[in-house]
Amino acid sequence: MNKAIITVVGKDTVGILAKTCTYLAENGINILDIAQTVVQGYFNMMMVVDLPETSRPFGEIAGGLAKTGEEMGLQVKCQKAEIFEKMHRI
Amino acid sequence: MINISEVIETNKMIQDENLDVRTITMGVSLLDCADASVAECRRKICAKLKRCAGRLVETGDAIASEFGVPIVNKRVSVTPAAAVGASCCRSPQDFVDIARTLDDAARDLGVNFLGGFSAVVSKGMTPADELLIRSIPEALASTERICSSVNVGSTKTGIDMDAVRLMGETVKAAAERTKDRDSIACAKLVVLCNAPDDNPFMAGAFHGVSEGDAVVNVGVSGPGVVKCALAQIPGADFETLCETVKRTAFKITRVGQLVAQEASRRLGVPFGIIDLSLAPTPAVGDSVADILREIGVEHPGAPGTTAALALLNDQVKKGGVMASSYVGGLSGAFIPVSEDQGMIDAVQAGALTIEKLEAMTCVCSVGLDMIAIPGDTSAAAIAGIIADEAAIGMVNQKTTAVRVIPVSGKRAGDTVEFGGLLGHAPVMPVNTFDCSRLIARKGRIPAPIHSFKN
Numbered sequence: 001m002n003k004a005i006i007t008v009v010g011k012d013t014v015g016i017l018a019k020t021c022t023y024l025a026e027n028g029i030n031i032l033d034i035a036q037t038v039v040q041g042y043f044n045m046m047m048v049v050d051l052p053e054t055s056r057p058f059g060e061i062a063g064g065l066a067k068t069g070e071e072m073g074l075q076v077k078c079q080k081a082e083i084f085e086k087m088h089r090i
Numbered sequence: 091m092i093n094i095s096e097v098i099e100t101n102k103m104i105q106d107e108n109l110d111v112r113t114i115t116m117g118v119s120l121l122d123c124a125d126a127s128v129a130e131c132r133r134k135i136c137a138k139l140k141r142c143a144g145r146l147v148e149t150g151d152a153i154a155s156e157f158g159v160p161i162v163n164k165r166v167s168v169t170p171a172a173a174v175g176a177s178c179c180r181s182p183q184d185f186v187d188i189a190r191t192l193d194d195a196a197r198d199l200g201v202n203f204l205g206g207f208s209a210v211v212s213k214g215m216t217p218a219d220e221l222l223i224r225s226i227p228e229a230l231a232s233t234e235r236i237c238s239s240v241n242v243g244s245t246k247t248g249i250d251m252d253a254v255r256l257m258g259e260t261v262k263a264a265a266e267r268t269k270d271r272d273s274i275a276c277a278k279l280v281v282l283c284n285a286p287d288d289n290p291f292m293a294g295a296f297h298g299v300s301e302g303d304a305v306v307n308v309g310v311s312g313p314g315v316v317k318c319a320l321a322q323i324p325g326a327d328f329e330t331l332c333e334t335v336k337r338t339a340f341k342i343t344r345v346g347q348l349v350a351q352e353a354s355r356r357l358g359v360p361f362g363i364i365d366l367s368l369a370p371t372p373a374v375g376d377s378v379a380d381i382l383r384e385i386g387v388e389h390p391g392a393p394g395t396t397a398a399l400a401l402l403n404d405q406v407k408k409g410g411v412m413a414s415s416y417v418g419g420l421s422g423a424f425i426p427v428s429e430d431q432g433m434i435d436a437v438q439a440g441a442l443t444i445e446k447l448e449a450m451t452c453v454c455s456v457g458l459d460m461i462a463i464p465g466d467t468s469a470a471a472i473a474g475i476i477a478d479e480a481a482i483g484m485v486n487q488k489t490t491a492v493r494v495i496p497v498s499g500k501r502a503g504d505t506v507e508f509g510g511l512l513g514h515a516p517v518m519p520v521n522t523f524d525c526s527r528l529i530a531r532k533g534r535i536p537a538p539i540h541s542f543k544n
Binding site: 005007009033035036037039044046048058059062077078079080081082083084085086087088089 | 091092093094095096097098099100101152155156157158159341344345347348
């Protein structure tokens with residue numbers, strides 16, 4: 001499994017989840033888990049996804065997500081999950 | 091499963107607290123490039139570097155983008171050039187030609203610095219070592235990305251005082267040769283004692299002869315992260331303070347370990363070591379001095395600074411060691427002046443002197459680093475400073491270094507601008523009493539008694 005973490009940060013607005021999920025669905029990316037919280041007035045969402053082997057290159061997916069985010073005035077990042085697993089798990 | 095607060099914490103470190111991987115440095119052995127002809131040696135060097143490090147920059151950029159963590163520098167270190175050129179270089183100019191070849195190769199690879207224009211002369215100099223040292227001013231003046239280092243002593247061998255004297259003159263000559271550029275050559279020249287073979291940080295990086303053919307070493311950073319973690323626990327007792335530094339250092343180092351393993355896998359080159367260093371940059375919030383202030387001194391240099399630095403250095407190691415399978419290099423807190431805004435502020439406030447910095451180097455990972463001194467400082471005085479630092483390193487069985495810049499035409503209190511990562515620096519006064527009779531003595535200082543462990 002090729003796990004990645006997508007984070008969405010910004011002002012809460014209608015359709016954040018819908019638009020992000022639509023982009024993922026169009027690219028055949030399965031969502032494993034979703035969590036959200038509000039920190040210091042900002043909407044924070046985290047998705048754990050599985051990038052299929054047949055997926056477009058990682059940079060393109062991350063770029064597409066960032067662009068989707070920009071259209072909503074949000075910061076959307078896609079990072080491989082290992083950075084979080086390594087930092088917080090022994 | 092990773093939870094959202096952990097994800098937010100990691101990304102906050104990266105975005106707001108300047109967490110980054112400071113450098114991926116590929117060490118490449120050039121021993122097999124030695125040849126009886128300078129031209130052939132240069133051709134072999136180019137071919138070897140291209141073959142081994144051709145994909146270094148693109149690989150580093152790809153890893154940075156996929157993990158979302160900046161990898162600030164991609165660099166190369168090579169076998170000390172004095173050893174590589176020993177069989178063909180007959181004059182300092184031959185070594186300058188080697189330096190230019192290395193510079194061209196560095197530019198082609200896209201790396202911002204290449205270290206290893208070096209000589210290891212801790213017990214004595216070969217003719218090639220001496221030729222290389224004499225070529226350093228011209229080599230650094232006529233190249234852009236080359237870093238040079240000379241190891242003049244070690245705990246096992248003592249200090250080669252002939253090399254120390256020659257390095258005092260060389261630093262001075264390098265400053266003079268680049269006087270139109272604030273003596274910038276000296277910012278790329280470091281004199282070491284107990285230099286490690288696997289240091290990924292410039293200017294002292296070289297690929298020691300004890301290393302394999304090629305290796306990936308990674309230097310982590312993150313003083314801003316440690317400072318922010320300490321800011322959450324104001325006035326806490328030492329146990330809590332130390333635990334916090336350790337925990338933070340662990341997390342920072344794990345990122346370095348991940349990046350190192352990934353780079354090693356993708357480049358098909360063995361992973362060498364992680365250098366657990368807190369390396370500051372001139373950016374606000376990326377300062378080791380700020381950590382010392384957070385621990386409780388008004389400015390670095392105030393009484394208590396050495397104790398605070400000793401504590402910090404030790405806890406960074408204790409936290410980092412468990413996070414990585416191999417630790418090496420310099421590993422500790424760096425205290426350069428020009429590259430750390432908090433240090434610059436301390437000098438300008440009158441809190442920090444060279445003598446206090448010297449004391450601080452007894453308990454942290456390197457030495458007198460990126461310190462601008464008056465242009466009229468004599469070669470003997472610079473050699474004296476080098477000898478002092480080398481003695482600290484030799485006796486305390488640790489790496490020490492001197493990277494001072496006697497800025498031509500400048501006096502104490504003036505400011506110099508080196509630009510970029512090298513930063514800017516106030517010129518610090520040097521004790522003007524004479525040491526030339528000490529420096530004029532020939533030979534070497536014997537190894538200390540505690541080096542005899544066999």
